[in-house]
Amino acid sequence: MPTSVLTPVEYIGRWSINSVRSLGKAGYLTTGALRALRNVEIWGPRLVSQMVSVGVASVPIALFIAVFTGIVLALQASYTLTGAVPMYLVGAMVGKSMILELGPVLTGLALAGRVGASTAAEVGTMRVTEQIDALETLAYDPLAYLVVPRVLAGVFMFPVVIVLASAIGILTGWSASLTLLDMSSAEFVRGLRLFFQPWDVGFAVIKSLSFGLIVTSVGSFYGFHAKGGAGGVGVATTRAVVVSSMLILVLDAFWAVVLL
């Protein structure tokens, strides 16, 4: 048998060792980033530009997704409910689905692609071109300079973008109900208000915070440990998007179990 072909036992062994090693690196990065929080003079001036990059620049893609999701939700709710229950429940379905699930998760996944990829690519490029080493030689803590402002921007801005996207999704669902479903505004709003609870927004914000934390942390982690030139940056970027997308879905289930 060729030596390059790993036996299943070897494969599992290597996978286990690599997993433990990655966990160790993640723990090291996390504690380092927490310690770096005290270096406000390094990350403070970079926070606003990162908030713009992570949040404001993500608004167009988030709204694009929300507009179509709102329309489709209204149409599918109508298709499902017609003849079975009162049509005003379309408003309830659009509102609940957008706030609790589709707004946070779809926007979170889109931002995992946009923000996670750009974070991993930027930090990874800096790693393989020795710019991170250069930061250290210039007496900057690279975690304070690169990771902390990105993660804080994610934590602050993901909820803003997601709440905005959810609101736009509801508005377009409302518009679609009026124009395509022959519903009245009063009917839609009645359904929307019937099942609305303020806690729903709190639930969405908590989910969004955790998504922002995960997407920016995972992107930073893979970027920070990128190696091997352009190919390495590509691998880091792909892994960042895949892993943060998976973790968003895991967190989505986790918060549903814990908070609902």
Add this chain to the structure above:
Amino acid sequence: MSIVLRDVYRAFGTNQVLRGLDLEVQDGETLSVIGFSGAGKSVVLKHMVGLIRPDSGDVVVDGKNVNELDVEELNALRRDVGYVFQFAALFDSMSIAENVAMGLRRVPGTYEEEIVSRVRECLALVELEGIEDQYPSELSGGMVKRAGLARAIATRPKYLLYDEPTTGLDPVTVTVIDRLIVRMKEELGVTGIVVTHDIESAYRISDRIAMLHDGRIRICGTVDEIRGSDDPLLRSFLEGRPELAKRAS
């Protein structure tokens, strides 16, 4: 002794790069470290500024053991050590002026006017006046290297570490960089450690030359001593004759 590496061992996975390396650099001298590709020259340089920690052994810079410094002490030491990276490692999202100013912004009590004037002064020293607002991608290879040098000297360091400062440059630009390295020593009085493959350049800029091989310093001496050495491995390197290296090993 301004920089001392004592019995330094460092491995990367199963690759044992440094095997009990001893090296001493005197105050005010320029020492070139030469050696075959993959010998670990850049690794030696990175130990001197704490970018890489040894598995064992001591790295003493300016009387301070780098391994024993906490973050604040290491940052203070790094203000005294300028590092010129092989590909300059300029921050590509910043202008040249912002790049050069980066180190100055970490020096407590430095005002913006001082930073602006010091940036101009450093760029003038490396003959790059008027490019403050340009970005690294807009510069030639030689200009990028000089901008990297300007950034390294901005905090008026006592030590300058050069990682392959002339690799990939045309002969004229190599001479320009060599003259700058000599000027840094003569005008600013810095102690320089230069990692290079370029033996002609090493002859021009060095007070002493050390050859790194097999994780240790194989030979170290003045330029004349190195020129006159009959060590077969050194001769193989100097003359580009692989058969001598085979005989030596």
